[in-house]
Amino acid sequence: MTVPRGLIVGAPRSGSGKTSVTIGLLRALARRGVRVAAAKSGPDYIDPGFHKFATGRMGVNLDTWSMAPPLLDTLAASAADGADLLVIESAMGLFDGIDAAPGRSGAASDLARRYGLPVLLVLDVSGQSRTAAAVAHGFATFDPEIALAGVVLNKVGSERHRSQAAGAIARAGIRVLGSVPRNPDMALPERHLGLIQASELAGIEAILDGLADVMEASLDLDAILAAARPLDLATVPSGPALPPPGQRIALAQDAAFSFVYPHVVAGWRAAGAELVPFSPLADEAPPDDCDCCWLPGGYPELHAGPLAAASHFREGVARFAAQRPVHGECGGFIALGATLEDAGGVVHPMLGLLGHETSFARRKMNLGYRSARLLGDTPIGLKDSVVRGHEFHYARVVAAGPDEALAEVSDGIGNLIGPSGGRRGNVTGTFFHAIASETG
Template sequence: MTAPGLLISAPASGTGKTTVTLGLLAAFRARGLAVQPFKSGPDYIDPAFHSAAAGRVSVNMDSWAMSRGRLAGLACAATGADLVLAEGSMGLFDGVALPGETGNGASADIAARMGWPVLLVLDVSGQAQTAAAVAAGLARFRADVPLAGVILNKVASPRHEALVRAGMAAAGLPVLGALPRRASVALPERHLGLVQAEELPQLQALLAEAAEFVAAHCDLDAIRAAARPTRTLPVQAKPMPAPGERIALARDAAFSFVYPHLLADWRAQGATILPFSPLADEVPDDSATVCWLPGGYPELHAPRLSACTGFREGLRAFAQTRPVHGECGGYMTLGAGLVAADGTRHEMVGLLGLETSFAKRKMHLGYRLARPLRPLPWAPAGGALRGHEFHYATILAQPDAALAQVADANGDPVAETGSSRDMAGGGRVSGTFFHLIAAAESQA
């Protein structure tokens, strides 16, 4: 039986919900509870922090990309836990215009599907009783998304807190915590969100401080009591096909964006994961039947990657006879060159002709529906794939054959089609800018 849960959300991004989530995860763990974290939406970075705070792997849920059966299967990660804490993305009801598999990608979809009430984090700086009007509007927007209570963030003074609490009382909304301003618990950010967890040697100290901070200013007993049982649903989703029996997986600070549910799918089908580090100049295990380069931050490590001749030559040799695929950062690494933000071009592996640049930054963000133009080992025959794209690279050249027809969530075509190239020895190299989430069960 899965644990009772809450979804932690907010009216908008930047309100402090990640810090609150981490503090709650660490505080409940310090009390001896097993807490299962989840993340709503296509995010790689927050879940790594969740996992460090909870001591359990955080799992992504996405209503645009995932079917009901898939979501039900992922909820099973909470088996054996005492409490579920899921972190939302953006604002509570923010999503795309057109629905996907089970919703439009909004955090509210996950809360409703799983039966988790919402714990609302409000940045109350610059307002007082008006914060209650915002919370009351969110509480009444969807009848199937109940509000468990609110946590006030960035409270300026006891008087400020009293005024906000008065407004909440008038609106009939319970206040379950009030956090004063404290810059020391803020986590450093980068253009895709937080700096990666593995890059912070002081992470455990930050988590301990966040736990102490949240425990001192929130009613943990009331928060736990507000959780509701996770809704049980039939598990019907088929796992994503493994790309091979033995998968050489690039895994280090430059290549770390891998969804846990995909790795779990691959392992469930008997695949063996063989990690290697390009930054350490390692090569794919020669026993591997396929190589997968995930996304990450190759632009931050471009000079080092360019200097790793053992990795580059080893991957070129591997690709002659076996499939190699790259996602986003992995795709850029498979290309001919990457221009860093300072305008310096760094030679990449050269298995594809792709040239990308961070000197001409442009944000590419959104869901993607891809219909492969040729068979792929990890794609159902004739099917479509659902994924998400988020990067700042500009394509300077993309000369190889397109890998797929790609559209955004509105059905409009996008230029980032991915690339594919056949090798003389029978291997095939491919890459996409979108990160694969799930097979499309609904083709719309």
């Protein structure tokens, strides 16, 4: 059996152009007939959607902080199965993680070290030239266990600019494997939680083909393929990241509720569960023949009016919750509450199955890893079990309501945050997204 090869696309920081380079590279290689797969380091659930469109294969997250090593290795092996090349896109800067046990920081460098993969370093050289060589040299020497495959210069302003930066990097003994011209048309559209999701972009195929055209003209694809190394994969099997919350799971899926980690639903299906999608924005209720309803994260704050007016959805979820579990994460948690104040200050009634009130007008960013000890049996785990996850939202709770807390939550380095979420009867919800049980 052929061992798949891999590499990591990294950068010094967010905003360097990693995602544009990655998805353009993925599509360019796929057009060549390379069986290419992709993964995203860290908890970002938007980029794997772009990876899926670029490769035709489901994307996956590989998060060294949230995922126990057996689960991490199982997901990496599954992502690479049947592929010639696995490309892992870094989150933030290559070495950006948190203080944690060795190999569990959440940084992409953990994956490079664990799987023996080289790094294709994307350098935004706008506003600099020869200084780029100092940055590249720092990456090449910072961690002796991590090798650079080479450097891609991004946002190059002219041939003279390219020559100065590339020449200095080459003299430092580091290969330059491409240079991408400055091009504002390469920017992907964004909103408050990051990129607009690939599934929402009507012109996604044209965007991907355009980026692939740029990468074919700008990168040495043959050299990049040759620089990839065989993945050093363990074979320890793992169960699902989270136990299925039911045999048939009614899963809200539309523009308001769309943030579901691919590895979570894949694990549910592998464990024998069936997912039945329904659309709150189309005023659909969770099907009565399901035994759990899951409201994922998304953008209810952008659709508060239609959700408030969706009477069939509202009545159906209330009827479902009278007998069976209903769980909401982030956006789903917002929808389970009493009210939501939108960006314009208009207050809309939500499902009212929990008592909290949230506001998007009075914004406060919440971002970071979360470790949650569950205070009761819930769809994400049993009482006193610990679930690791991530929180990223701008809405804030302006009235807590009378419900019992779902969990006692700490941040990624163990600082106690306090009670989080709510539970009432069969209804549970929280702002954090569960990624894996601590032992999973």
